Amino acid sequence: MPVLSNTHAPSPLAFLGPAFAFLAVMLGTTLPTPLYPIYQAEYGFSQLVITVIFAVYAIGVIGALVVTGRWSDQLGRRPMLLAGMLIAAASDLVFLVGDSLGMLLAGRMISGxxxxIFTGTATVAVIELAPEAWKPRATLAATAVNMGGLGLGPLVAGILVTWLPAPLALSYALHLALLAVGMLLVWRAPETVARKASLDLRVQRLRIPPQVRRVFVPAALVGFAGFAVLGFFNSMAPAFMQEVLGEPNLALIGLVVCLVFIASTVGQSLQGRVAPQWRLPLGCMTLxxxxxxxxxxxFAASMxxxxxxxxxxxxxxxxxFRAGMGAIAAASPADQRGAVTSAFFVVAYVALSIPVVGIGLATSRLGLVATGTGFAGLAALLCGVALVLVLRIPRGDT
Structure with missing residues (x-):
């Protein structure tokens, strides 16, 4: 017999707790972006080290996705959300007391x-707790909270570092306060899963069924290119904007990074107005x-x-991203949809880490201008290949 938690009909506003917690956790993951120049000056490391710091974060994300991807289905959403926030708080504490590059790397790994843990669990929790009238837009709401948090992190830290004292300490102290509110709200939110008496917490295998590959490959390519661009802005934008474009204001840099994530949310909301067969091609072309x-x-040093x-x-x-997720979910067998979706997220987070390390390596040899131009060209090339593959898929499959 499963052990039941307090699973009951949620109140109309019950989903706001997990939604706020989702926003708070994701905000913390991008909070260090405008702070990297300060860390770089304090510890004396190169641009390559910044990309390694970001890659360490992505490794933490991928590891947690693969290991804990199915745990909330068995343990419940609320325990996993609380665990994720406690781990996020631990990363803040590491940043607060850290005084070395090693501590900075450890903090980013823990943050990842x-x-x-949150990427999958909070998305599902927000969807499950959304009022019936909001169900058609629940997925978009969860994604908007995710991207909104990612965008707010650089903006908040940029403002603090520009106009307030002790920005390194203040940024993480503020995040700890947000996490405390999030924990209280999640603690009071209803549980939507009946905890299983017999648990299977083995690492899930990532697999792509043969019938899904025709859709998965182009969707993964455009997903890879898109997340590589996000990774670029989340890790290297301060260096490029300061040294190539001549913009010293960290608040403005944080705003530009924020706007990239807001634009992503807008793009996801707009795709519903496009015929299904043209959504993925439109995403490829726009990217x-x-x-x-x-x-x-x-190349032209034009802001x-x-x-x-x-x-x-x-x-x-x-x-x-949203079109690719939809096409993959539609093409996947119901009993393998979770594994296929996890594989897609792994591709996305690999894109956040490997390309930025390549940027760091290339920068030390080629300089910022040649590296940035080359990276953008490769991202555009990936989108072009994806577009060709997408246009060859039978219309009914997308």
């Missing part, structure tokens, strides 16, 4: 684990144009072109 403009902006490309790339990433 918290994000990996391709945006990446090209980012490269052109870096306007760079920011225009950032907004278009974010929009294209949002359209392509």
């Amino acid at each position: 684990v918290s994000a990996g 391709l144009i945006g990446a090209s403009l980012i490269g052109a902006g870096i 306007a072109t760079f920011c225009g490309g950032a907004l278009l790339a974010g929009t294209g990433q949002g359209i392509g």
Whole structure:
């Protein structure tokens, strides 16, 4: 017999607790972005080390996704959400007391684990607790909270570091306060899963059924390109905007990074107005144009072109990501949908880590301008390949 938690009909506002917690945790994962120049000056490390710091975060996310991806189905949503917030709080404490590069790496790894736990669990919790009238838009709401939190992190930290004292301590102290509120709200939220008496917490295997591969490959390519662009803005944007585009204001840098994530959310909301068969191609084309403009902006040292490309790339990433997820889910057998979706997220988070490490390596040899232009060109090329593959898929499959 399963052990039942307090599973009962949720109140109309019950989903706000997990939604706020989701926003708070994801905000914390991007909070260090405008702080990297301060850490770099304090510890004296190179641009390559910044990309390694970000890659360590992505490794934490991927590890948590693979290991704990099915745990909330058995243990319940609320225990996993509380665990994720406790781990996020632990990362804040490491940042607060840390005084070395090793501590910074440890803090980012722990932060990645918290994000990996939350990415799947909080998305499902928000959808399950949404009022019936909101069910059609529940997935979009969960994604908007996710991207909104990712976007607010650089903006909040950028404002604190520009206009308030002790920005390193203040940023993490503020995040700890947000987590405390989130824990209280999640504690009071109803549980939606009956905990199983017999638990199977083995690591899940990632597999792509043969009938899904025709859709999965182009969706994964555009997903890879889109998340690589997000990773670029989340890790290297301060360096490019300061040293290539001549923008010293960290608050403005944080705002630009924030707008990329907001554009992603807008793109996901707009794709519902496009015929299903054109959603993935539109995401590919928009991301391709945006990446090209980012490269052109870096090459010409044009802030306007760079920011225009950032907004278009974010929009294209949002359209392509949601369309790809929808196409993959529709093509997957019901009993393998979770594993296929997890595989897609693993591709996405690999894209957040491997390309930025490549950027760091290339920067030390080629310089920022050549590296940034080349990265944008490769992202555009991936989108072009994905677009060709998407257009070859029978219309009914997308």
